[in-house]
Amino acid sequence: MMTSYVLIPLLPLFSFIVVGLFQKWMRGLAHLVCVPLVFASFGMSLLAFIDVMRGGPINFDLYEWIPVGDFRPTFGIMIDQLTASMLLLVTLVSSLVHLYTVGYMHGDKGYDRFFAYISLFTFSMLALVMSNNFLQLFFGWEMVGLCSYLLIVHWYERGPATKASLKAFIQNRVGDLGFALGIFLIWVTVGSLDYGTVFAAIGEHQGETVSLLGMDVSVITMIALLLFIGAVGKSAQFLLHSWLPDAMEGPTPISALIHAATMVTAGIFMVSRCHPIFNLSPTAMTVVALTGGFTALFGATIALTQNDIKKVVAYSTMSQLGYMVMACGLGAYTAGMFHLLTHGVFKALLFLAAGSVIHALSAEQDIRRMGQARRYMPTTYWTMLWGSLALSGIFPFAGFFSKDEILWQAFNAGLLGKGLWLLGLVVAFMTAFYTFRVFFMVFYGQDNMDKEVKHHAHESPAVITIPLVVLAVGSLLVGWLGNPLFGTNYVHRFLQPVFHSSVSHVPEEHAGSLPALTATAFAGETDESGAAHEGVPMEGAPMEGAPMEGVPMEGAPMEGAPMEGAPAGMSENAGVAAGHAMAAAPHAAGAAGEHAGGHSRGLEMLLMALSLAVAAAGIYMAYLWYYRPNPAPAQLAATYQVLYQGSLNKWYWDELYDMVFVRPTMRLAHGMWRVADEIVIDKVLVDGVAITTRIGGEILKFFQTGRVQHYAMVMSLGICVIFIGFFLL
Amino acid sequence: MIPLSSYLVLSAVLFFIGVVGVLMRRSIIVVLLSIELMLNAVNINFVAFSHYLESITGQVFVFFTLTVAAAEVAVGLALLIAIYRNRRTVNVEELDVMKW
DSSP states (O other), X not given: OHHHHHHHHHHHHHHHHHHHHTHHHHSSOTHHHHHHHHHHHHHHHHHHHHHHHHHOOEEEEEEEOSOBTTBOOEEEEEEOXXXXXXXXXXXXXXXXXXXXXXXXXXXXXXXXXXXXXHHHHHHHHHHHHHOSBHHHHHHHHHHHHHHHHHHHTTSTTSHHHHHXXXXXXXXXXXXXXXXXXXXXXXXXXXXXXXXXXXXXXXXGGTTOEEEETTEEEEHHHHHHHHHHHHHHHHTTOTTSOTHHHHGGGSOHHHHHIIIIISGGGHHHHHHHHTHHHHTTOHHHHHHHHHHHHHHHHHHHHHHTTOOBHHXXXXXXXXXXXXXXXXXHHTTOHHHHHHHHHHHHHHHHHHHHHHHHHHXXXXXXXXXXXXXXXXXXXXXXXXXXXXXXXXXXXXXXXXHHHHHHHHHHHHHTSHHHHHHHHHHHHHHHHHHHHHHHHHHHHHHSXXXXXXXXXXXXXXXXXXXXXXXXXXXXXXXXXXXXXXXXXSSOOHHHHHHHHHHHSSOOOOOGGGTTTTHHHHHHHHHOSOHHHHHHHHHSOOTTSTTSSOOTTTSTTSSIIIIISOTTSOHHHHHHHHHHHHHHHHHHOHHHHHHHHHHGGGGGHHHHHHHHHXXXXXXXXXXXXXXXXXXSOOXXXXXXXXXXXXXXXHHHXXXXXXXXXXXXXXXXXXXXXXXXXXXXIIIIIIIIIIIHHHHHHHHHHHHHGGGXXXXXXXXXXXXXXXXXHHHHHHHHO | OOOHHHHHHHHHHHHHHHHHHHHHOOBHHHHHHHHHHHHHHHHHXXXXXXHHHTOSHHHHHHHHHHHHHHHHHHHHHHHHHXXXXXXXXXXXXXXXXXXX
């Protein structure tokens, strides 16, 4: 049984080794090795998923890895509910992308290399999600970064691709440095890197501080923020975001697999995985929520005006990742993970469909030179429509459920959450608008294709359309798993054990602060009552050591009991229950906040209708402006020149980074070359040694006369000197 | 009874005459002779100490030294003749081929 779990990551690794080593002899047949193996990996993930669903988490160590003194990291495998759902997503999307690649990269001279690298990527991503300790997580983290670099630069003879790959690599290094420091700090603080040990012990270190530039910072906040820097880099959050759109220089299957569905979600996965740490630090949580919210807005505003089909999808990915991070920051990890899963499906679909369009239109990526494409490619048209509807959050599609889950959790999460909810609503409008802007410009609108391009326009082959259809069906169905309206919310029920039971006891002095975010969820509508609960001195309460598992706070009442009851009754209940939960475990409060969703179904329905209306409005606006040629957008752009230019130029962050980081670095490097390298090393050290030797020789050669008597003289004098020295000194 | 120091002084004087001869004289033959002089200065030391310490070892050593010196002179003179045949000179200052 254990073997089958180990094989999940090893099969892709095997195909990487085979294809990588024997690349020269593959001659475009690499898919015969890679595709079946990755599908087998998917099948085993499915089995593992079922095992976890039936029997709970699996966790075992394979072997001890680089033991040094007390530091004995292991290589292990842990498949809990969180990992199991990631496994399904990663292997499913990877399988479909493998299949798609067969058609998309057909005839490319790097075909086999490409397959080798996506197999390696699949292995790395699986190692990342299946790890049971931080070091292995870091290993996977770095490996996916490397694979991302290798795949972006697949067409290495293209200048922009090499630049984009370097940018991605370097920006990721910045994030990874923070991540590594966070792991170091965990090791220093807890003395272990094993998830279980760390999460069990981290609560004891509350109140401890570390010195940062002379200031004392709570060690847990420090760890959480450092880890989050890693997530910022990997998930392209604001400040380390600009690599993701540039990464679109890579082939489209990569954009779908790495830069939409899997690698970029590693940050969200990691934050969710480390929720016992994040939950203990309200400061870090606020930072996470704000970063996520801002990134969502930031990405959406840029996506509005981009003209490259892949860039639009890339910015929308950034924006959607912002949603997920925001959800994590509000403690709604389940909602974040749910959106991660649905987004993985429909965003992969959108990218692959966009790739299909690009493929059909002879590598044209500019949506201004497309139009009326539905005539040539009906399958792509339909699947892309489904994907766009899902991304916009239209009712029966996946994005609707997951996005509304996040918005609903935000709405329930105090004042900050309310603000973020409003922001999320604005972003939802923009999302619907730009998604359908692209859709209409590509498939309807004016026919702006070149004659030559149009002549070759064709529907893509079956290996491309089959993955599209599978993903389209997926993006219709996945959302229903987390449907809050009818029946059970399977996603919640499945993920619940992960987010509820990893930390059993938490000192109470901290309890007051985090629930500030979620208190309103319990206490009803008003902020004052939330504040009141917060203010109640909990220290005296006898639940300090109360075993959290024993209190049926999280499991039973939240899930089993009918929450549909009157909000008033709930408030009363919450007054008592929330007090317990907050005092004993803030994280439980956060988690319970997610489940409080049931208590005012009417309100939830209302908000759903609202966000649906907002999305529909966005689509309608796109329809008005782009379904037929319409001068309105151009006029608007001319009127608000500043905003338009800002959005079109990505708010000039690239230019800013260029000015602040790139140019000074280049200048420094140039200076180092001129001074340190050319003068100090070349002239002083290398040439200096030669000159000294030569001059030394020139001087010493006068002492070598070739006359025996001179040598004898020197010897005699030497003996004299030794004697004199011996007797006198 | 002549004291030990007299022998040592004689030996030192002879030795330095030998050293100066080696360093100063131009003729290679005289240089060789000067080396013999230095060897014999050492021999005087051996004998003097042998007598002084009433040990026969020093005198035995002298015989060895004489033997070796005889052999060395034979080889040295042979070389000298070879050099002379090749270079037509016995002037040390002209024999500077050690510097190439």
